[in-house]
Amino acid sequence: xxxxxxxxxxxxxxxxxxxxxxxxxxxxxxxxxxxxxxxxxxxxxxxxxxxxxxxxxxxxxxxxxxxxxxxxxxxxxxxxxxxxxxxxxxxxxxxxxxxxxxxxxxxxxxxxxxxxxxxxxxxxxxxxxxxxxxxxxxxxxxxxxxxxxxxxxxxxxxxxxxxxxxxxxxxxxxxxxxxxxxxxxxxxxxxxxxxxxxxxxxxxxxxxxxxxxxxxxxxxxxxxxxxxxxxxxxxxxxxxxxxxxxxxxxxxxxxxxxxxxxxxxxxxxxxxxxxxxxxxxxxxxxxxxxxxxxxxxxxxxxxxxxxxxxxxxxxxxxxxxxxxxxxxxxxxxxxxxxxxxxxxxxxxxxxxxx
Amino acid sequence: xxxxxxxxxxxxxxxxxxxxxxxxxxxxxxxxxxxxxxxxxxxxxxxxxxxxxxxxxxxxxxxxxxxxxxxxxxxxxxxxxxxxxxxxxxxxxxxxxxxxxxxxxxxxxxxxxxxxxxxxxxxxxxxxxxxxxxxxxxxxxxxxxxxxxxxxxxxxxxxxxxxxxxxxxxxxxxxxxxxxxxxxxxxxxxxxxxxxxxxxxxxxxxxxxxxxxxxxxxxxxxxxxxxxxxxxxxxxxxxxxxxxxxxxxxxxxxxxxxxxxxxxxxxxxxxxxxxxxxxxxxxxxxxxxxxxxxxxxxxxxxx
Numbered sequence: 300x301x302x303x304x305x306x307x308x309x310x311x312x313x314x315x316x317x318x319x320x321x322x323x324x325x326x327x328x329x330x331x332x333x334x335x336x337x338x339x340x341x342x343x344x345x346x347x348x349x350x351x352x353x354x355x356x357x358x359x360x361x362x363x364x365x366x367x368x369x370x371x372x373x374x375x376x377x378x379x380x381x382x383x384x385x386x387x388x389x390x391x392x393x394x395x396x397x398x399x400x401x402x403x404x405x406x407x408x409x410x411x412x413x414x415x416x417x418x419x420x421x422x423x424x425x426x427x428x429x430x431x432x433x434x435x436x437x438x439x440x441x442x443x444x445x446x447x448x449x450x451x452x453x454x455x456x457x458x459x460x461x462x463x464x465x466x467x468x469x470x471x472x473x474x475x476x477x478x479x480x481x482x483x484x485x486x487x488x489x490x491x492x493x494x495x496x497x498x499x500x501x502x503x504x505x506x507x508x509x510x511x512x513x514x515x516x517x518x519x520x521x522x523x524x525x526x527x528x529x530x531x532x533x534x535x536x537x538x539x540x541x542x543x544x545x546x547x548x549x550x551x552x553x554x555x556x557x558x559x560x561x562x563x564x565x566x567x568x569x570x571x572x573x574x575x576x577x578x579x580x581x582x583x584x585x586x587x588x589x590x591x592x593x594x595x596x597x598x599x600x601x602x603x604x605x606x607x608x609x610x611x612x613x614x615x616x617x618x619x620x621x622x623x624x625x626x627x628x629x630x631x632x633x634x635x636x637x638x639x640x641x642x643x644x645x646x647x648x649x650x651x652x653x
Numbered sequence: 654x655x656x657x658x659x660x661x662x663x664x665x666x667x668x669x670x671x672x673x674x675x676x677x678x679x680x681x682x683x684x685x686x687x688x689x690x691x692x693x694x695x696x697x698x699x700x701x702x703x704x705x706x707x708x709x710x711x712x713x714x715x716x717x718x719x720x721x722x723x724x725x726x727x728x729x730x731x732x733x734x735x736x737x738x739x740x741x742x743x744x745x746x747x748x749x750x751x752x753x754x755x756x757x758x759x760x761x762x763x764x765x766x767x768x769x770x771x772x773x774x775x776x777x778x779x780x781x782x783x784x785x786x787x788x789x790x791x792x793x794x795x796x797x798x799x800x801x802x803x804x805x806x807x808x809x810x811x812x813x814x815x816x817x818x819x820x821x822x823x824x825x826x827x828x829x830x831x832x833x834x835x836x837x838x839x840x841x842x843x844x845x846x847x848x849x850x851x852x853x854x855x856x857x858x859x860x861x862x863x864x865x866x867x868x869x870x871x872x873x874x875x876x877x878x879x880x881x882x883x884x885x886x887x888x889x890x891x892x893x894x895x896x897x898x899x900x901x902x903x904x905x906x907x908x909x910x911x912x913x914x915x916x917x918x919x920x921x922x923x924x925x926x927x928x929x930x931x932x933x934x935x936x937x938x939x940x941x942x943x944x945x946x947x948x949x950x951x952x953x954x955x956x
Contacts, residue, residue: 447926613755
């Protein structure tokens with residue numbers, strides 16, 4: 300194994316462990332035993348097939364949102380609007396499924412829903428890239444603001460056009476069974492969306508490291524000016540990469556609506572976007588790494604939930620864990636860079652020109 | 654009309670504190686992307702301490718401590734360890750969200766009715782508050798709002814007219830020159846970031862003990878980001894921040910008034926989304942920006 304990859308894994312594992320230890324200290328404040336709490340977390344995750352499967356159910360949207368941050372990050376662009384793109388995707392998926400559900404066979408509805416979801420969320424985010432390319436606008440600010448707009452839009456639609464027939468809560472009617480994504484592992488909720496997420500991650504990896512355009516993305520990220528000099532048009536990269544990122548985050552909306560919720564409820568999954576950023580960082584923006592980081596986050600979320608039920612530790616502890624782990628991973632990146640520099644210096648000094 | 658202006662000045666107070674802080678920080682070359690979390694930490698600390706001690710001033714002090722603590726962690730990791738500011742900010746914001754909710758639950762459990770404190774009272778200034786329309790808007794507010802009347806002009810003056818301001822501005826424009834002049838760039842940046850922690854802590858406190866008198870985990874709800882955006886839209890100038898705050902304060906006041914007036918012709922969500930749409934439109938509409946040269950770039954001495 301490549302030495303740098305090994306370094307990455309070692310520092311990140313250490314960072315995660317340290318992060319969990321430090322956040323565990325907060326459990327002492329509740330007058331509870333952190334070791335016992337973490338014991339509950341781990342044994343809880345393995346208690347039965349259904350719960351174990353939940354890890355992958357939770358990881359599915361996170362793989363998408365992790366990729367939605369990681370891919371633009373490779374071009375030194377910040378897409379922190381995955382949450383909003385996710386909402387746009389979810390709204391599209393639920394609207395199409397409710398509308399076409401009674402008119403067409405299920406699989407066809409799913410295909411149309413997925414296609415429209417991808418298109419609309421790609422346009423939604425692509426506009427950010429376009430503003431960046433044409434007007435030099437700050438994509439960080441725009442993507443952040445677009446999330447709040449998407450949220451307001453979703454809430455409005457849930458209160459009006461998409462509202463359930465009963466008209467009681469701001470949520471939609473349930474989808475017809477035929478328009479659900481099929482469960483692929485019996486006795487769990489793992490649905491076809493997980494496979495789509497894996498394919499998306501592999502696709503992103505292939506795109507980044509094996510295609511001409513992926514090379515242009517990485518070149519733009521390393522040095523936009525040099526890339527421009529060598530004939531790459533960074534403007535085109537900005538638009539395309541944002542559109543792809545939007546489509547990825549939107550796909551998470553589709554898999555959550557058609558695969559898990561089977562309806563759209565106000566205020567669902569509010570942390571998908573932010574957690575995606577954490578995942579991308581943990582994975583060092585590598586698409587394959589995103590899969591593993593998402594599964595780790597899935598463990599923390601599912602285990603954290605069980606810990607909450609059994610040990611009376613509030614659910615907000617999940618964000619405490621994730622936040623502290625992220626900080627340790629970030630500090631770990633610094634430490635790793637220093638170690639690698641030192642090693643390089645030693646090697647050069649030793650005159651080893653390997 | 655008067656009611657609207659009163660609400661606009663009131664809702665503008667934390668936005669102005671936050672955006673002025675952001676202007677200073679960004680002028681030194683650092684984006685404070687932990688601003689939302691810093692607001693939240695301030696709001697939480699202010700409420701908790703006020704609730705337990707029944708002293709608003711202790712609550713405010715706690716908000717300042719919490720704000721500085723948050724921005725110090727942010728600053729050390731970004732400035733001294735040279736890590737990516739957007740990423741670190743996201744981590745801190747997630748942590749602040751979890752931490753405030755967790756500690757609030759740890760301390761109070763799940764109370765049946767929301768816990769409340771008496772917020773800073775409105776103190777009408779004699780004579781001045783009698784001026785028609787503008788009087789109540791400007792001179793019938795609480796002490797936190799009045800403090801901004803002093804802080805804002807002072808910050809404008811310091812940034813543009815003093816050597817301290819020059820140092821702050823140069824740290825973002827030409828850090829190497831600052832370094833050569835014998836001033837520690839990283840220290841300038843860290844001190845400014847901590848100063849922003851003071852202001853953002855107070856801004857957060859304004860939401861919990863400034864007018865509502867309660868704390869919820871979602872009470873900041875993106876307002877930190879609005880302050881962040883005002884800094885951009887105000888062209889990184891404190892005067893621009895004042896102007897931007899008036900616009901956004903007014904937008905929020907209209908939203909509140911529309912929501913409470915009940916009969917809605919225009920959907921509620923339009924007003925909720927308005928500040929964000931406004932930010933997007935203004936960002937895209939204006940091309941040339943007075944962006945600090947080294948904004949977001951960690952300073953490293955070549956060696």
